[in-house]
Amino acid sequence: MAELGSLDETLALFQALGERPEGVDDVIPAARTLLVLFRPSALAPQAVAAWLRQAAARLETALTGKGDDGRPHPPEVPAAAIRRVEIPVRYAGEDLDAVAELLGLGRAELIERHTGSDYLAAFAGFAPGFVYLAGGDPCFHGVPRRAAPRVRVPAGSVAVAGDFSAVYPSDSPGGWQLLGVTPLRMWDMGRAEPALIQPGFRVRFRDLAAAGTVYSLPEHSGSAADADGMAGDLAGGRQAPDRETPASAAPHACFEVLAAGLQTLVQDLGRPGLTGMGVSLSGALDRGALRTANRIVGNPATAPVLENALGGLRLVCRGRAVVAVTGARAALTLRTAAGERLPAPLCRPLALDDGDQLQIGAPDAGVRCYVAVRGGWDVAPVLGSRATDTLAGIGPAPLRPGDRLPVGADLEGVRLAAVLPCGEIPPVLPGRGDLVTLEVVLGPRADWFTPEALVLLAGQEWTVTPQSDRVGMRLAGAEPLARSRHGELPSEGTVAGAIQVPAGGQPVLFLADHPLTGGYPVIGVVAARHLDLAAQIPVGARLRFRPIGPFEEILP
Known part of the structure; x- marks a missing residue:
């Protein structure tokens, strides 16, 4: 950094x-x-x-010159080349009155100031379509984030924090102060340019309640705004599996979903190199389990798999196929069309005939199982990947009963390797209540915490709470981590494994669907070799962090 x-x-x-x-x-x-x-x-x-x-x-x-502050400034863009976007807002956010009181303003004056000047779209982050808007009235600069982020902020929410304003493109966690909501979609895969606002654009907010305000919504591919004029769920990036084509019409074998369990997603190794659009890597949480499953059936490591959380997935094979299940320690049930029960071990290739049913039971260790099929799952890519990003709402929709997943066509023309007849040895994974140690690299914001907090990070146990998902694990400790600095941290990039600490002092461990940027200090980052293990830690397990070295600046 x-x-x-x-x-x-x-x-x-x-x-x-x-x-x-x-x-x-x-x-x-x-x-x-x-x-x-x-x-x-x-x-x-x-x-x-x-x-x-x-x-x-x-x-x-x-640079031809410097600004009045003596610092270099980027060259000015000709006014004709600047694109402008107007954002209509209904100012009725949950934090509107609290922010007005904080700034010593009335509600009407706050709205007037928020709509009174242009903003510069500075950089993308947090999620696709989420752009940090710089400028505006100086009174909003330095508005603090909430002490604890909300678990869900509705799509279209207009918010402020630090020196920025922004609009949440999808339902997501967030710690910004909510002023209102807009009916516009910030991100829509059905548009030629999915992001409504891009870095370099000029943005102006308009009050929908102001007298004489008339606004027509632009066309988009998703559903219309709801009856109250507010944005509905973001659906532009989701591709549903085939729910209509009969199995007999498919040129290859396919699987029908009889039960999807709590959550079953299509995943691969993610979307590298798209952070300029606000799109993070995402992909499988346990990347080692994905690679192992593909290796057993002879697929390349990049082939998509099914990621099932906490069991309950039941599939029926239409045709013939070879599959492998890796990851969490769960009982597999394989029954033929005649009702005969067949052996079905984890981490082994399983040959399925027409009508065979495969079921994954609830795991007694670990959280997520990965199902690979020889030839790959034939699912349409979104932005070059089959991964489902739950925070961004990009990729194939979660599986549901009745879905049909074709097999084989996805990897046509790819030379597959041999199936591994002996499979691989399943890893030892933690169960509920177990104690797990994760190695961490301190920083980059370890200096925002007291020396006692750095000792406490490694010295006490942290419990994984039920408020955990693919975005991150929320942890609870007996004592919170105290800061030595209490100001607002300007938003900065984050990575999988980052241990972000909100003002409340209880850390959040980011996983694959983490926001691209964040505004709470990161006290440390889980070592890359332990990220797969972190993905398999169940709710109720206990964590200890073991620092493997001090944070050090890279000096000239």
Whole structure:
């Protein structure tokens, strides 16, 4: 993470980076930082830092001048090239009166100030379609986030926090202060440009309740706004499996879903390189289990699988197929069309005939099972991947009874490897109540916490609460983590494994569907080798964090 002095400096450096060296996978700009995702096997951290410093030196030389503050500013864009978007808002948010009281304003004056000037769409983050809007009336700068984020913020919510305003594109967790809601869809895969607002655009909010305000909603591919004029659930990025084509019409074998359990999703290795659109990697939580399942049936590692949480999945095979189930320790039941029960071990190839039923029971260790089929699940890709991102609402819809999943066509033309007849050894996974130790790298914001909090992070046990999902695990400890700094942290990029600590002091461990950026300090990050284990820790299990080294700056 490279820290800079201002948003202007950050955006200018981001634009000046040019071609990325081999080993740099992505760069995520934020309010005052650039987060560089790179592969240590290909590039040393010192080489990444040198690349950033060289770009900063080139920028300093290339800029024609500096702003009044003495800091470099990006070149101005001609006014004719600036795209403008108006956002109609019904100002009736849950936090509207609280923010007005905090700022010493009446409700009417707050609305007048929020709608009284343009905003610059600075950078994307948190989720697809979520863009940080800089500028506006200075009175809103420094409005704090909520002490504890809401579990669900409705799509279309207009909010403020720190120095920014924004609109939530989908139902999601969030800690910003809610001022109102707009009927516009920020993200719609049915549009030629899915993101309504993109970095560089100018944005103006309009009060729907103001006299004489008339606004026509733009066309989109999803359902219309609901009867109250508010945005409905984001559906533009979801692709439903085939629910109509009869099995006899399919050119390959297919599986029919008889029961989907609590949650069964299509997953692969995710969507790398799309952070500029606000799209994070996502993908399977236990990537090792995905790779193992594909390896057993001879698929490439990139083939999509089914990720089932807590069992309950029941499939019937229409035709012949070879499958493998990996991940959580759960009992498998395999019955023929005649009712005969056949052996069905985990981590072994299973040959299914027409009419055979496969069922996954509730796991007694771990959380998620992965089902691979030889030839792959033939599911339409969204933005180049079959992964379902639950936070962003992108990818195939969750499975439900009656869905039909074709087999084989997805990997036509790909040379498959041999099936592994002996399978692989299932891993040892934690059960409810077990104690699990995860290694962590401290930082990048360890200095925002007291020395006692750093000791407490590793010294006490943390319980996984039921408010946990693919976005992250919410943890509870006997003592919260106390900060040494109590100001607002400008939003910055985050990664899977980040341990983010809201003002309440109870940490959240980010998993695959985590927001792209966040505004609570990250005290440490789970080591990459333990991310698959973290994905299999059930509710009720206990965690200990073991720091494997101090946070260190990469100095010149």
